Amino acid sequence: MLTVTEQDGAIIRLRWRGTTATPAPTPLLAEAARQLAAYFGKSLKDFDLPLRPAGSPFQQAVWLAMRRIPSGATRSYGAIAAEVGAPARAVGGACGTNPIPIIIPCHRILATGGSLGGYSGQGGNETKLFLLALEGAAAADADPRQMRLL
Numbered sequence: 826m827l828t829v830t831e832q833d834g835a836i837i838r839l840r841w842r843g844t845t846a847t848p849a850p851t852p853l854l855a856e857a858a859r860q861l862a863a864y865f866g867k868s869l870k871d872f873d874l875p876l877r878p879a880g881s882p883f884q885q886a887v888w889l890a891m892r893r894i895p896s897g898a899t900r901s902y903g904a905i906a907a908e909v910g911a912p913a914r915a916v917g918g919a920c921g922t923n924p925i926p927i928i929i930p931c932h933r934i935l936a937t938g939g940s941l942g943g944y945s946g947q948g949g950n951e952t953k954l955f956l957l958a959l960e961g962a963a964a965a966d967a968d969p970r971q972m973r974l975l
Contacts, residue, residue, distance in 0.1 A: 841947035
């Protein structure tokens, strides 16, 4: 179950657990639900939603770099680090604080050598593997017993 939060016309958060309170539906939340359903139904590859994740300028740069990774593709923490001019561990930290997972695809970031690295979403690396498999990414064939964490 996913919960999407909107503020001032932009998505600001996606949480893995649903809430008992049901906010009044808005056109944006309805569109986010439609796009997420299409993504999980394999008929949508690229989200087209206004996003406003709260974070530092560095986190914003990492999240923007993640959004440029096409569906079905992956990049390493090191490649993103080179793109934003920061250490790979700092990129891993920004991935772990991503407030809008799936839509900002932190699951597409792998450790050097193609191992999974970590995943902070509910279900951890099992969820990461599921999302990569859903997108047809090569890393979806990885053996979870051979995973390394950053």
